[in-house]
Amino acid sequence: MSTAADGLEQIEAWFAGLGWQPAGFQRQAWQAFRAGRSGLIHASTGSGKTLAAWLGPVSLALEQERVQTGLRVLWITPLRALASDTAGHLQGAVDSLGLDWKVEIRTGDTSASVRARQQRKLPQALVTTPESLSVLLSYRNAEEQFAGLDAVIVDEWHELLGSKRGVQLQLCLAWLRARRANLPVWGLSATLGNLDEALAVLLGEGATPGERIAGEQGKELTVRGLCPPSIDRFPWAGHLGLSQLEGVLTYLEQAETSLLFTNTRSQAELWFEAIARTRMDWITEIGLHHGSIDRGLRKRLEDGLREGRFRCVVCTSSLDLGVDFSPVDRVVQVGSPKGIARLMQRAGRSGHRPGAASEILCVPSHAFELVEIAAARRAWNAGRVESRRPLRLCLDVLAQHLVSLAAGPGFRAEAALAEAQSTYAFADLTAEMFEWCLVFITRGGPVLEHYPQFQRVVQTEDGLYRVEDVGIARRHRMAIGTITSDAQMQVRFMKGASLGTIEENFIARLNPGDVFLFSGRALELIRVRDLIAYVRPATSRRSHVPRWYGGRLPLSSELADSVLQILQEVETGLYTDTEVSAVAPVLELQKLQSALPAPDRLLIERCRSREGEHLFVYPFAGRLAHEGLAAVLAWRLGQRVPATFALSVNDYGLELLSSARLPELDENDWRALLAPEQLLDDVLAALNASELARRQFRDIARISGLVFQGYPGRSKTDRQLQASTGLLYDTLQRYDPQHRLLDQARREVLEEQLDIRRLREVLEHAAAQQLRVMSLERFSPLGFPLWVERQRSRLSTEDWRQRVQRMLESLERNASKRRKRA
Template sequence: MAAKPAADKGAVDGLATVEAWFAAQGWTPAPFQRQAWQAFRAGRSGLIHASTGSGKTLAAWLGPVSDALDKPVRTGGLRVLWITPLRALASDTAGHLQQAVDALGLDWKVETRTGDTSASVRARQRRKLPETLITTPESLSVLLSYRNAEESFKHLDAVIVDEWHELLGNKRGVQLQLCLAWLRARHSQLPVWGLSATLGNLDEAMAVLLGEGAEPGERIAGTQSRPLTIRGLCPANVERFPWAGHLGLSQLEGVLDYLGEGQTSLLFTNTRSQAELWFEAILKARLEWLTELGLHHGSIDRKLRKRIEDGLRQGDFRCVVCTSSLDLGVDFSPVDRVVQVGSPKGVARLMQRAGRSGHQPGAASEILCVPSHALELVEIAAVRRAWEAGRVEARRPPRLSLDVLVQHLVTLAAGPGFVPEQVFAELRSTHAFAGLDEEIFNWCLLFITQGGPVLEHYPQFQRVVIQDGRYSVEDTGIARRHRLAIGTITSDAQIQVRFMKGGSLGSIEETFIARLKPGDVFLFSGRALELVKVRDLVAYVRMAKTRRHSVPRWYGGRLPLSSELADSVLEIFEEVQAGLYTDPEVQAVAPVLELQKQQSALPSRARLLIERCSSREGQHLFVYPFAGRLAHEGLAALLAWRLGQLTPATFSLSVNDYGLELLTSAKLPELTEADWHSLLDPEDLLDHVLAALNAGELARRQFRDIARVSGLVFQGFPGRGKSDRQLQASSGLLYDTLQRYDPEHRLLAQASREVLEDQLEIQRLRAVLERAAEQQLLLVSLERFSPLAFPLWVERQRNRISTEGWRERVQRMMASLEKHAARKPKRRP
């Protein structure tokens, strides 16, 4: 039963009204919810950390709502700003918040403002914002870029940041920190609350959200984690030489049985291409599920995704195959089961997805993990152990992202303008720019007003002017282009996919479409499509008559294995080395692990396994640090370069999450343990990595994204966007010009730093080398590839041979290795 409206009655007891509403619904507020309401009403800021579906939203929302009920009604003006990382969550969240205020009798309007909001609504909101606005970091920045920004936010009482863990570790989080600093400068006691689910560095997350020098926040923990069942789908037969991607769909029948036992399920894959393949496979096997099966990923048209989301809420689907597009926030209460295909790569990611089932307080969660190769069974056991032990990944916030900073400065200049002394203090109040000094700040001011010493002769780089000490954008065309470019999300150029006669299906990477010719067939949006033509960044298609097709490949498959999960895997290997098989998944993969022990050994936290063998291709070196594929890419290049200093050789490199392979046709000397310690020495790491890699080309590619964020290149107006080649050419020309005439340019330095930190995980690589200095180096000579080495060999074949050719070769090699293993060869130390 709804509480009576508070209008015309003045103040009421807000908390009592909230308690009465809960009682009328048959609910009892959780202790953490009451704690959050009281903390907000006391003027505190903080972080609410609770599992998915436990009631975090109402814990944050009813603090400001109950506070508003206490006070005489104040008409008009934005009171609560709600930040969400995904615009797809905005409308769902708005419905929940509006339902609560309507029931409590508070005359507040809840609206959304995202990239999906119509032009007419955005124009109305620019004149007057609702009492509650749900928006993204990008749309908040756009609001700050209008002249009336200070008027729009002058009544603000609270900011709530949903899914803060998703923003913390990237530039979108930096962008939000800058916006919050601007708001705090105008509301010194502004309460800011973050909502977070699974996260390993909660105190740091709260400190970053609240800003430097802020009063200590209040960290509120939700109720104990809901019951969670994690189990692996163990195949009946395990091949002793596993390879990535081979095992997944072979377990389709077991997955179908599991889906058939539930009411509504989500089947998560790590990549969009996997989602397309699994959707097709399920549909072929269960045609009777045609109307109960959905596909959801970020490249599918927004209207189609919305239709799937609405159907999930209503319980219309037996199963929706999806990617991280359904990881966050949206409440799909009917979902009772979750399937994860392939390794989750991290503890937090699996927990986030598991929380999609039983998405309501008190309900249990369940997730079935389907390995894509046999060794992922160990990862499934490892992630369960890590979760039970509370070992969850941290997300480290970036610092001194100058491309985001200069974008923010132009945003403020396009809006109310800024005075340098004031904005410098605001910037220093953020975690991201607490270390900002006046020299760097002055460089940023010069950059937005003149473009720097090299670009000062080009008018398009002179975006901001100075009038009476105030920085502002006076050219409306510059302001318009800047608003269109606000944001930090970058990706490959997208090609829209449309039927020749019909609607849009979504978008796909330009690099994939560029490889196709008219008549080629590819799988997308759950359909086999024939490419007809490509015109003006649109790929026109029709339904194909054949099912032979290509599958687009997206970047998501490169997610590296987290440190927490890798250590749990090594912990299990240590037990197996001692003859202990505790987990059912490890028992299932015992034939693989026993063969690895017989032919070689298992790596552990205390020892680094290095294997060597010869084949007709040449000499192979395999190293297993278990540090994730990104760190292994850097390590493989480093080792190849250092070995090349010992003896002239050219190497082919292959990496996965477990280790790396170096292959050369040159004759390598015998390498002793002392030689390997020298090769793995952390001294001069940075110089040697830069010498080993084409770091200039990597930085050039990274600079493209930095150039876009900082405003050096413009992606074009809607419907007239530049192609990926055009953007790369424009940014590449700028990169070369700056390298030649202004090599100390700070954005060039940032590009090099981001390559090392993000693409090569240089800190994790350094940790590998420092760990190796303390480890026992176990050197093993083999006659044939071991079970750990075989997937690395397969990975190299996958990248150099046609689809049909590499699969046939892998099958032949696997048969040969099995035949050799049957003779029980002994390893040579």
């Protein structure tokens, strides 16, 4: 006869047989699960979180006298790429423990035959994504499929928390809880600043307080920057990275297996090509991995990494999460990580096992990034990590979820409203808002009710909302999800082998015969047909590098604050960090010519060139907030004096250029220009908010089901979608201006594209800061990169580089003369 302790005893014996000792937090998690509690496990990467969550339900299953059938554990992963690796670990554990459980995968990559089998009967454990879970809820037998569910585990919860995918998952969890009272839900997270909020969002409104379980000790971590032998005193973004290739290769030679992370797929392509060209003897030992490369190629590379067959893999965020590559002993980060959590997540890919140390080498792409590297290390040591802010009232996601339920078992309005209100995302959902959603999915609203394609859901005589048209249900399942990006185009050799996908707007700029770099190869474009770009290997040098959607990462506020603290120390002559000492010539010249920003001081510079009047402001608030601030300052200045401004921004500051001479601006003038009052009105007046909202509405229309992207192989182009959603936007704007999805589009533009919250914080902080207004003869080291950014955006590659070089030589001559005079 089994006893309550039998399952845990078997697990303890299994650990002992492997020569392991369960960590305290693992035992704590097992006991909490067995007590019926929910919670959040947060510990460093590679510390054993997976087994801490998995072996709780497994321990109970080991005590059952009969083999359990049907779905018992649902494991949610944020990335399809993680599913196979995760399922392998889970299956290996239950096989070793002698539990007759089957662990399977259900994602967009799962074959049609497997999906059909799973539709009839699910395994005991299923690894899936939020999108695939929603698809499962859209079938008639959903309630039967989940009737025996004992646990839900959400891996890498921090990656879902601040996105619409997280909202989608909250709604699915609410549906499951409504049918399985006291269903235990556990989240796993590594690096996150708002853990209490993350737990509250996971468990929903009014839930019994969950348990936060932390790893026993922080992971030993070494972070250092690769300091170049010499640094330009006027640095600019991008010029320093590949010039340090030899230093990176020397570092890689000292390791068996390494990962080299870049922030963008474009950078990954360039670094892979540079390494392959420089070290031909490594050609079979290096790989390239990013989200646009064919899934089959990525899978072969991941398998090779596990087996230790690669000396180095150049990658992006596609290898940030979860996948266990124990052989990796060193990690390189090219460019600023822009955030503390991102850097530590990537560092944790080395030494990915309990007790092992991690190491990361950061390679700056310009000199100021050396300060960011030191700032990130300091912030991590001080325990400062970014928060992920959850979203609220995304009605497009709610509309999609309701149609999914209607396509499945159906729903009743009162119950669906209560489920939605039990989530953090829709705790403030009113009955009026919900009624609007019902009208939207059944009739399309007052403007669209005359068009049959918008009448997706019907209410039966007994009050049940259902999708009765099989075609509508099929199209809806194909469109389920909240991930949006530019339209993708397949890249394929003329003889048929697929290389992956690339964004349509990049291919649209090329002509047949043009050469571009993709998947680590120089490719010549032959022709484009049916959303396929046919290519062949190129014999000439490349002329283009693809740029993908989402490549710009804004500097986090936590990292920016740490940078300003270091600059405040430098102001007093204190150089504590090796990386900051390396960039001392730049910082000392900035002090000599102008001043340094600080937490309590906002630096403003003004100078004149042949182009006109330049105004530079350095809030250190990140690119998104600076874009909004630049537009607001230009608008407010334009109300004082007739002038047209050219704008340039980076993560440190912004530039306003006017060809007209501007009046002198004293501190009182700047206080007025930086006033937080009337910010929203001025943002809307300064920007083409209507056009920005129109573009944002495209994604909302996709998610809510207003537009259909097309069948596989016959997808609409991005241009077609923009035209159809633009027409919808204009129609609704004219005849139904209070349409709630229009309001959501405007809100998302302000909150996400312009980061209005952070922009307001900048202006409120400026009101309490000392303003240091400097009049300069030439650009300072901080101002020069902003000037370069503007040249890059308006001139051809050859022209802007030549102009930058001429300006750099001029500034260096002037700086040398000034230093001699000093």
